[in-house]
Each structure stands twice: as C-alpha cells, then as structure tokens.
Amino acid sequence: MTHPVAVKACLFDMDGLLINTEDIYTETLNEMLAEFQKGPLTWDVKIQLQGLPGPEAGKKVIEYYELPITLDEYDKKNVALQSLKWGTCKFLPGALNLLKYLKSKGIPISLCTSSNKSKFNGKTSHLTEGFDLFDAIVTGDDARIPKGRGKPYPDVWQVGLKELNEKFHTDIKSDECIVFEDGIPGVKSAKAFGAHVIWVPHPEAYTVLGDTEALLAGKGELLSSLEKLQKNKYGL
Template identity: 40%
Template sequence: MDSVKKSEMTLTVTASFPPVRACIFDMDGLLINTEDMYTLCANNILEKYGRPPIPWSIKAKLMGVPGSSTGEVFHSWAQLPISREQYDQEQKEQQMLHFPHCKPLPGVEELLLTLTSANNVNGDKVHIALASSSIKENFQLKVSKLENQKLFNAFLEHRRVLGDDPRLQKGRGKPAPDIFLMALKTINDSLSEGESPITPEECLVFEDSVPGVEAARRAKMRVVWVPHAGLATEYRGLEQKVLAGRIGLVPIGDEHQLGEVDDGWGTHLPSLENFPYRNFGIYV
C-alpha cells in the first residue's frame, strides 16, 4: 500500500480495490453550503435571546445527526429562555427564509458534470446517486434556486434517496448504512441491459459529516470525507479514526461493520476541487 502526501491529507491508494462504478453523494455541507445556513439560522435565534453564537465544539456534535439541532446537546448548551417547541418553530421560519439562498460548494459543479459522462478503467459507466438525510420539504427549499435545480439535475429522480423516503426504516438514519445501501439499490434496479449489479466495494461515498463517513463504512463502501474547515479543525489528529468510522458520535452497536485505522478505505480531502479520479479507477 502506497501513501501519497497531498497538503495536509493522506491519499491512500491500494490495488486491492476494484475500480469505482458508482458514486453516492450526501448533500448538506458537501454539495451545497447548507451547514453555513444551519449555523446562520441557529445564530439568528441565539442572538435574539441574548445567547452567544454556536461554537464548533458544539456544532461538531450535531452535524450529520438527525434531529440534533433541536436535541439535548444543543439545548443543554444554548440554555434558551423558550421551549424546544418554540425554538423548533423559529428555526423552521429561519430555514424558510435562508435555505433558498444555498450555493454550490467549490468543485461540485465540475465534479458532477464530469462523473455524468465518466467510465472507469474497465470501461464500465460510472453511475451517481444522492443519499441525503434532508426531508423532501427541506430538500425542495434548498434546491429551489435555478442554479441549484440545474446542479441536481445530474441526479436522476429515481436515484435520489431522502431522509423521509418511505423505503427507509424509521430510526435508521446515519450512522446506520441503510440510506447508502438503498441508494445503491436504486442504481442496480435501473442498470442498462448487460451491466452486472454493482457491489458495495465498487461504490464511493462522498460525505462531509462524521456519522456519514461511519454510515459509508458500515455499508462496506469506500468514502471521501470533505469536512467543513471548522469541523476539520475539531477533528485534527483524528482523521484516520474518522475515516475508519470509529469516532462513535452516535453509538448504534454492530461494531463489526466498522473499518480499521489506515485500512485505505477512506480519503480526506479539503474540497471537491481538482478531484483525483485516477485514485479510484475513474477515467475522465
């Protein structure tokens, strides 16, 4: 196994992996800047009630955790003089106001455009799917801008799996692997005649959150972790543990599903700009 240093990241390349045939994308904080919007919405409410802005030490515990923005960790820290129900209502009002202004993150447009016509080194078409914990109502708000509608046209309608998809078991959000396995199923169910089913080992997941990386590892898929700069700072020195899925932010058991530190299944990148396709057997 060869390790190649690139700025602060380590890209681990190993010949034991098959070329990638499917790329599965998270959305929030990976494709569009919704994490900054979530922070803005929370901070506007905190400021209204004389509370300080949410620090990354707290936000890092919320990212990628379903329902965490109105959960115990946040409210124990925030100590707001309002009920959780009122906070939830005010948060929804803020989101209605700000979500339509989400923007694509650096490198996203080029990456999706490239992958829609890419093959791997074996000549197999590379397929893409979306696996986002966002519920449909929020998803539609976030992609309502024409620029974002065009961006998400890269994902076929039947290859989008959202957090409230009825095919997903309730209570099995990330870090459980279900959403990524369902996304793979949507691809396999719509392959062209002559294409063999894609295995989890032939999938590459793109994630920004720590629970999302863990979900990918539990699904037995390779993963690219592209954290927000603030989140990356919180996990400095723990990158390989994150890539192994072994942070345990939301314990769900079944630790046999997790990876091992430095096993080569994960890659840490600062952004999606200048994506290293060849490291994953993708030909462009």
C-alpha cells in the first residue's frame, strides 16, 4: 500500500525513537524506586509514561508506587540521577542515517519532543552531528504549547509544522506529513494532528501495546526499527 498523499515533511519524536533515552529513564527511575524499596519499573507502567511531559509522568509514578515525596522532590532526584547519564545517549539503529537521507533529499524535518529545553540540551549536546540537521526543534516547554496540551494532544506537531512552513515559505498540511513515534500517547497525538504515523515501539514494549492495528486505525504502520522503513513506499 502506498501513502495516498506525497510526503512533504517529516516530524520526529526524540526519546526512544531517535536516541536510547528510554533505557536511561528506566535505569534512573529504578535507582530512585530502590531508595524507597519500590519497583522495579515494568513495561505495563512505563508504557503509560512514554511521551508525557515530565510533571505528568512524575505524578503517575508517585501515585502508582505510593512514593512518600512531592512532585518537586521527585523532579530534583530525577534530574540529579539523569544528568549523570545523559552523556551516554546515542542514536538508535537507522535514526542518524534516516535524518541524513531526508536532509539530502531536501525534505523539511522537525523535532517535536516532550522534553523541556534543558533536558533536550543534556541529552543531545554531544550528538550535534545529528541534531544540527533539523530545520526546526520544538521542546515540551515551548510557550506556544498551552499548559496541559502535551501529547496525546497534537499541539507540539502543529507548532513544529508551523515552524517549517514559516522557514520554507510553504503551506504543507498535516496530512502531507509523516510523524515518527515510539510511544502510545505520541501515536495518538500524531493521529489527532492528522498525519501518517510510523510507529517504532521499544522492543520490550510489544507485550503491553494492546491492539496496535486498532490504535493506528489505518493511519500508519508499525515497524520494529527505523532501519525497516521502506522510503519508496512514501515517495521519499
């Protein structure tokens, strides 16, 4: 099946899709949970956290594991543990090659992440070779995204596409875009945005994804890796 509309732009999630930060999140959260004799984090819980803005994910963890700390304390502990490991972030298979390929073809690409600016910088400052390829970068704390409108709402993609259209003086529509995602909230947000979704879940997430076909509802496809993307299928 070919994509019915010629793809004019590609929009990317970051964590767990382009770089291995989902594994780092699991590792650091398990360290924190162990402090309270809780955990470990399992994928049935983790799947609910993926793609959420930090405060929302934090609330879920505190409630689920009944942690005796405030959201602020949780955040401070998290930041301290994570910042020690962001330097180990690396591109996942196929990610960097795909970005380079799209750039070489002149296809506008935007990064749309739920991570705030400081976390984004921590995760990517040593990976400039890939992240300098993006035509637009939108972080979760962007002032143009109203509070409480993180994924599964489509706002982050709308801002990312708006930036591309402004930069290239184009009028690309959401249904002329591919959104690349790894998490369920992200897939829902991409569908709400109106794009075609390429969904690349974490290899360990498959047992808890539920009915993937029903979630995609004919608006995208599930891949085991970005390396498996058939570019010609989308006219890329």
